Amino acid sequence: MPAGDSAAHEASRQLALAAAHERAAADARATASRYGVASATEQRTAAALAPLAAAGYHLLADRQWPGSRRAQVDMVVVGPAGVFVVDTKAWADVTIAGDRIHRGQDDVTDELMALADLAYRTEGELAEVGLAPGEVHAVAVLAGRTGVDERVGPVQVVGDRDVLRQIARRGARLGPRQVDAVLARCLEWFGQVGDPAPVSTTLPEPVLPAPRGPVLLADDAPDGSDASAAVVPEQRSAPDGPEPLLTDSEVHQAMLEGLMAAPVEEWMAFLHPAQARVVRRSYNGPARIRGAAGTGKTVVGLHRAAYLARTRQGKVLVTTYIRTLPDVLRQQLTRLAPDVVDRVEFAGVHETAKRILDERGVTHRIDGKQIASAWTAAWGKVAGGSVIDTDRHEQDYWHEEVSYVIKGRGLTRWEQYADLPRLGRRHRLGPHQRRVVWELYEAYDRELRDRGVHDFADQIALAEAELRREPPTDRYTAVVVDEAQDLTCMMIRMMHAFVGDAPDGLTLVGDGQQTIYPGGFTLAEAGVSVAGRGTVLDVNYRNTREILQFASMLVRDDEFADIEGATARGDRPAEVPRTGPKPVYVRCASEADRQRRMVLRVHEVVAEVGTNFGDVGVLSLSRRGVEAATEALKKAGVPVVNLEKYDGVPVNRVKVGTVKRAKGLEFKQVLVVDPYASWLTEKVEDLDDVDRERRDFRLRELYVAMTRARDGLWVAAI
Structure with missing residues (x-):
């Protein structure tokens, strides 16, 4: 057609x-x-x-x-x-x-x-x-x-x-x-x-002839006046008068508007009873909603934000570490709950911190080039040629140590770091190594100040300090944090400062199994307790059994430090009601062969499965993989949109992006396009703690990518 x-x-x-x-x-x-x-x-x-x-x-x-x-x-x-x-x-x-x-x-x-x-x-x-x-x-x-x-x-x-x-x-x-x-x-x-x-x-479906030409729709009749006046119009006739209430044309127009309105996705109006109960549940303090991938945590968090906005005075903040996700969630809430969307604020944690500092007149400057220059200078002065400058670790590892472990946990004194349990980091550091890392942190901090700039961890620390200095009184009535496991300790402190321990004030939504950033912490460090106020979702509504079984093999032996302080192996859903075709795993001869097969797969799922381009997600662990996939698809005439520019408005284009940008999203069909076969066959016992840590994060990221798929999964390795 x-x-x-x-x-x-x-x-x-x-x-x-x-x-x-x-x-x-x-x-x-x-x-x-x-x-x-x-x-x-x-x-x-x-x-x-x-x-x-x-x-x-x-x-x-x-x-x-x-x-x-x-x-x-x-x-x-x-x-x-x-x-x-x-x-x-x-x-x-x-x-x-x-x-x-x-x-x-x-x-x-x-x-x-x-x-x-x-x-x-x-x-x-x-x-x-x-x-x-x-x-x-x-x-x-x-x-x-x-x-x-x-x-x-x-x-x-x-x-x-x-x-x-x-x-x-x-x-x-x-x-x-x-x-x-x-x-x-x-x-x-x-x-x-x-x-x-x-x-x-019940009306029977009308039998229609095949369309022969364009269909012209009449303009909608004017809606009832959205009067801002306080006085309600007087009665036009006595309630029991003979005047018809509505003419046939008025009935026609009203019904036509309803018929032509775009239907919403099923999850927007109908949940599993367990999910619906969690949305309405009242907690006497901060609470946590967790569950394995596909159990509807983000959906529940969004519904809960709408519910809190309806039942409380003031605004509700929905935030997450992923910069692009708030825009997507805002679009979803606009369709889900248009009556309260203006009372729910969506913003990333860094955007929120910047707004706090701007409103309170705190000077801060973020400059990526200057930040990189500060790090390079600090490394050259302190770490180059030192005990931590080895072939086993790249500089990125130590940058993460400083950004997430030290600054992300708000450490300001050597004594705090000397004996700190470095949750989520498998490589153990001796006293001499830790001392060098701390000196690297101090040197980096000095270099930033000398350049008159702050990094993103500083931005969070400054905002958190402002909220402690002058606690907000009525900015938000509630805060819902999606993908809470991705936040740092300081970010959690900042969000907690908005609402404190007020009933239903702070809701943390997330899954420790999907942690893909280093530098874990415990909620106790952040001054937050969710004891007795946790809920686990255990029915996977998104994935088919076949997809979940395939993805779960990647993390079956994975242990991680949960934010509640326990070492966990991940929640396993008690029920996975959907079934479907087995995931497709292909070995490609070269990168060019992988790109060729990827394009064919996109055309295949759109033509044979009946999926639109907009239902397909092409995910990569690296920006380089995103660029290669985008170029190959465009060259083949496939419409694409980068997830960094996707704001949740439905668009019939293949969505291409990194796994990090895909968190919180789902697609009917997912293509994972840049793993190496060796990643899937590495034996843990053959790896030292450095490579084991790298492997853990890499496989978790692949697990996140694969569990974005609702109906079909395709993985291409070389």
Whole structure:
């Protein structure tokens, strides 16, 4: 099918569906009389929502208010857009200002907060079947009003002429099976009080001819005014008047908007019940969420950030060591929870530190060339020709020792380093070696000062010192750290300083098995305790069993120092429900042969597996590998985007990048394009501690790369 035909056909199909809904609307309205609603105003709301029944929604009217013997819920709507707990108010002289709602002179906010509380409890009940927090909505309908779109706390306030559009425009967030599971739970939660069964109308898929030309879509009708005025428009007619609530064209337009809205990925609206419970769980201090690769830690962290933003005053910070990941997470939250995305701040740890220093007027200067010059000068003055200048270690090893072990842990005195357990570093240092390393650190620090620059570890230390000097009072209500195992001790201290030990203040999300940076530490060193506040996710939702089994062979003997202080071998998921083809491992004759096979593999998965270019990730352990893969793919006419420039906006281009840039991401198909076969066959017993350490980090990085794959994995070695 030529490019564009499938989109045109889909548009034509959706228009036909909308026409079917329009024809069904009149019949659907008639069903409102079956609801047995108690008042004319509620009947109007039922009539307004009735067309939803033709689009896979279930309307439960006059249900029992859970926990109450006498109170009833006007309407519960369950369907593709989620769950809506609806209450109709026949209020006159309504004003909304400052998160309060008044009826005349009376403050009636508490009445809406009772509805909000019910929605919150319903959210917890439906978490048991996996409905994500945020998919349950409290909606107050003002009878006889139009053009109302306001919020009072967590309650959406709309007119009865606006409520259909309000629900329909959210589009499809749940599939039919998910709707059935949620409906079954709602029927139990909201007990019957003698009303008829829920109305559910199913429309057959329209039979469409093959598209013959371009499909023209009418412009969307103007939305209900997003009024900033505090005064709610007055009623246009009496609630029980004969005027039709919505015309057929208005129903058509509202339903069409919902049908044309892009559906979200399943994980955005439906989680495993264990994940949904973790998102809503309350901790009385800092907490940690961990689990093996593929168990949904980043997803849970993102949902938790949205949940905290909904249930707390103030902003929530989501941060990570990976510079490009915050942009991707921001795009995901924009689709997942558009109602709170403006209350969640996404920033890398270094970006956050820079903002603190800028706001407080602390002078600091980062200059890569000057930093490199400072290191070279310090090495020449102290370490060159010394006991640490050996063939076994390159200068990078000692630069990491200074940056991560000494500066990353905030050490300022020789005595602190002399007997320090160097977590994550297998090569043991004797007293003489340590003394030389410490002198190298001091020389490097002097060289930086002489040049008037700071390195990135200094930036973190300066910001952390500022937060200790003058603790922030209300900047963030909560901080969620993704890939927490990649942060240094000083970074954790800085994030902890924002919220302290406040309940639900700090959430650390990560997996020690995926640590790919040297210089481990313990949370105790950072002044953070998560004792009794840890959760382990143990179901792998991303990978197939075959992919996980293949990747896990790389780290089966790996031991690492976990941030909670224990030596661990990695969590193993208790369940891996998905299966698929075995990973493909190929030996290539040369680098040119590997690039040729890589291009063929990309075309193969796109053509035969039905994957789009945008679903393919080509990952390398080095920038040189990224450059080679990018050049080969472009030469073959394959569209590519570098992960350093990828911001999470869907794009139909193969994503090429280093493994470090791929952390937190996933792809349907992953190609790992620069390992050497010898890496996979090295025997631990034949290696000394230096090579063993290098091997550990290299294999962990390959493990991270392979576990980005959802459906297919291809590894090419030479």
